[in-house]
Amino acid sequence: MFLALRELRFARGRFTLMGTVIALISILVVLLSGLSSGLVNDGVSGLKSMPVSGFVFNEGTLKDNAFSRSVTDDNQLDVWREASEVSQAEPMGVNIVNGVTDDDTQIDLTLFGVDPDGFLSPEVSSGNQIVGANEIVVSETLKDSGVKVGTVFTIDRLETELTVVGFTEGQATFGHVNIAYLPLDTWRLMAAGVAKPGAPTDAQIAAVDFPFASVIALKTTDDSVALPKVNKEAETITMSLEESFNASPGYEAETLTLSMIQIFLYAICALVIGAFFTVWTINRTHDIAVLRAMGASSRYLLRDSLAQATILLVSFTAVGVGLGVAMGAAMPATMPFDLETAPIAVATGLTIGLGLLGATAAVVRITRVDPLRALGGLR
Amino acid sequence: MNHNPIPALELSDASLAFGDGDEQVSALDNISLTVMPGEFVSIVGPSGSGKSSLLAVAGALSPLDRGVAKIHGTDLSRLSRRELAQFRLHNIGFVFQAGNLLPSLTAVDQLRLAGRIAGNRKVDAHRLLSSVGMDHRANHRPGELSGGERQRVGIARAFVNNPSLLLVDEPTAALDRRRSHEVVQLLAERAHSDNVAIVMVTHDRDVLEHSDRVLEMVDGKLGAVSVV
Numbered sequence: 001m002f003l004a005l006r007e008l009r010f011a012r013g014r015f016t017l018m019g020t021v022i023a024l025i026s027i028l029v030v031l032l033s034g035l036s037s038g039l040v041n042d043g044v045s046g047l048k049s050m051p052v053s054g055f056v057f058n059e060g061t062l063k064d065n066a067f068s069r070s071v072t073d074d075n076q077l078d079v080w081r082e083a084s085e086v087s088q089a090e091p092m093g094v095n096i097v098n099g100v101t102d103d104d105t106q107i108d109l110t111l112f113g114v115d116p117d118g119f120l121s122p123e124v125s126s127g128n129q130i131v132g133a134n135e136i137v138v139s140e141t142l143k144d145s146g147v148k149v150g151t152v153f154t155i156d157r158l159e160t161e162l163t164v165v166g167f168t169e170g171q172a173t174f175g176h177v178n179i180a181y182l183p184l185d186t187w188r189l190m191a192a193g194v195a196k197p198g199a200p201t202d203a204q205i206a207a208v209d210f211p212f213a214s215v216i217a218l219k220t221t222d223d224s225v226a227l228p229k230v231n232k233e234a235e236t237i238t239m240s241l242e243e244s245f246n247a248s249p250g251y252e253a254e255t256l257t258l259s260m261i262q263i264f265l266y267a268i269c270a271l272v273i274g275a276f277f278t279v280w281t282i283n284r285t286h287d288i289a290v291l292r293a294m295g296a297s298s299r300y301l302l303r304d305s306l307a308q309a310t311i312l313l314v315s316f317t318a319v320g321v322g323l324g325v326a327m328g329a330a331m332p333a334t335m336p337f338d339l340e341t342a343p344i345a346v347a348t349g350l351t352i353g354l355g356l357l358g359a360t361a362a363v364v365r366i367t368r369v370d371p372l373r374a375l376g377g378l379r
Numbered sequence: 380m381n382h383n384p385i386p387a388l389e390l391s392d393a394s395l396a397f398g399d400g401d402e403q404v405s406a407l408d409n410i411s412l413t414v415m416p417g418e419f420v421s422i423v424g425p426s427g428s429g430k431s432s433l434l435a436v437a438g439a440l441s442p443l444d445r446g447v448a449k450i451h452g453t454d455l456s457r458l459s460r461r462e463l464a465q466f467r468l469h470n471i472g473f474v475f476q477a478g479n480l481l482p483s484l485t486a487v488d489q490l491r492l493a494g495r496i497a498g499n500r501k502v503d504a505h506r507l508l509s510s511v512g513m514d515h516r517a518n519h520r521p522g523e524l525s526g527g528e529r530q531r532v533g534i535a536r537a538f539v540n541n542p543s544l545l546l547v548d549e550p551t552a553a554l555d556r557r558r559s560h561e562v563v564q565l566l567a568e569r570a571h572s573d574n575v576a577i578v579m580v581t582h583d584r585d586v587l588e589h590s591d592r593v594l595e596m597v598d599g600k601l602g603a604v605s606v607v
Contacts, residue, residue: 002488002491002492002495003481003483003484003492006483006484006488007483009483010482010483010484010520011483286479287481287482290473290475290479290481291481291492291496292464293438293440293467293473293475294467294468294473294493294496295464295465295466295467295468295469295471295496295497295540296464296468296496297461297464297465297496300496371440372435372440372441374440374473374475374479375431375434375435375438375440375475375548
């Protein structure tokens with residue numbers, strides 16, 4: 001690193017210019033990572049927090065937005081409950097509705113109809129769990145909209161009134177819409193189209209014969225949901241929890257778009273670094289020829305050049321990540337943006353790793369520099 | 380002069396050509412040369428006469444087409460590319476045109492780098508710079524040095540790893556007459572005081588008086604030998 005450090009100091013203008021480009025790319029990488037995490041959480045945080053191995057959808061359901069499209073019945077549920085590989089299976093209703101709070105605030109809700117005594121019933125950070133037919137537990141993020149325990153939501157058109165009794169632990173959203181957990185029977189009442197205006201009652205629920213749900217949530221013995229025999233018998237398809245993310249509204253399109261932008265950014269980083277070190281190495285060709293004539297080994301020269309690239313990449317990526325995190329922390333709360341350590345660490349690692357790959361491809365030309373050039377370019 | 384029986388440099392029937400067919404140019408045409416330790420040999424000749432090719436062969440930078448090149452008895456043709464680099468590192472010093480110093484390094488760092496390349500982190504760079512009268516400019520980069528000063532630093536750098544053979548390429552090309560004499564005189568003194576064999580190629584006939592032996596090269600042949 002003897003030469004590397006001195007060259008960094010000597011040509012600090014050029015290296016700072018290059019470093020600024022690296023820092024700007026790193027800022028973009030962090031912001032994209034935060035946006036990606038934010039969109040993922042906004043899209044599927046409700047699913048991610050569920051203690052399930054996967055979901056069962058009716059056979060033939062289109063993958064896109066499958067939670068809203070699928071309809072499963074109790075016969076299919078029975079088949080799954082009897083499967084030896086399945087430890088628990090519960091029906092779950094899903095649909096998105098418009099609601100109005102008692103202070104006339106319009107808020108969209110994703111209704112997750114679950115068995116209040118089952119494994120899908122959410123943990124609450126404040127308030128109580130759902131018990132009564134008119135009770136809902138909503139996403140903690142709704143507190144920002146002024147929702148509190150006791151707030152009554154009136155569901156658009158049905159005029160069904162649901163009362164908030166608790167908040168989930170952390171964000172619980174699906175398809176960028178806050179989730180409201182309610183009893184499955186209440187969900188069925190509304191899905192059957194027989195709910196009357198006002199708070200649902202036990203008598204109304206008892207009168208409904210609607211043995212349907214959107215999906216069946218599974219807990220399997222080995223967390224695998226690849227069970228073709230059961231699927232065939234129940235005429236269903238299964239998706240693991242991860243796979244089911246793509247079945248939520250817009251998730252795949254959003255994540256693919258952001259992933260593509262990130263991949264392009266990594267490629268740009270590698271190419272920009274590669275181009276810089278190519279030009280830098282060409283500029284140093286005569287100096288390298290002198291060093292090789294003096295007896296410097298290719299290994300020594302490569303090690304020194306890669307150390308230089310590493311110092312440049314690590315230091316300016318750190319600056320960029322720091323600035324990116326600071327900018328991310330200042331993002332408005334309404335923006336789907338989450339700074340999560342693991343994705344930022346991966347993005348940082350990839351920026352440095354691919355940048356080094358570009359630099360390596362460029363500085364390898366050192367090994368091809370003919371020491372004869374030091375004598376004035378013979379042959 | 381030292382009468383060590385092993386020559387520092389020994390070329391026997393050495394030939395080297397560039398190009399193919401009708402375009403072939405003979406850079407070294409069956410030449411033989413022996414330089415003993417402590418001897419300062421100058422080679423003069425017009426451009427394209429093969430002086431630099433001779434330096435390239437003697438410096439283990441270019442293999443011969445025919446003949447034998449030995450440095451301190453080691454036949455260079457028997458060494459791999461990697462071994463040649465190692466051999467240069469520990470046995471051969473170069474003084475290039477205009478010093479060929481690295482622009483990012485101060486004078487003292489030029490010498491330290493030469494030592495580090497050879498795995499020696501304890502180079503007494505200031506002593507070496509003092510020996511060429513350059514210690515007062517130790518912390519200056521090449522851009523802040525005159526042509527003569529750069530050449531002196533280049534000479535000090537060439538001695539860092541205690542070479543037994545020093546190859547000098549047109550050391551006075553960018554210097555005025557007074558500086559040219561100072562630099563070549565310095566080389567001659569080092570050859571004799573350190574018992575180092577020096578081969579210098581030059582256009583500059585004014586500085587030959589400091590040499591022990593002068594050879595003339597024309598069209599790849601080592602011609603008339605004159606004693607200065």
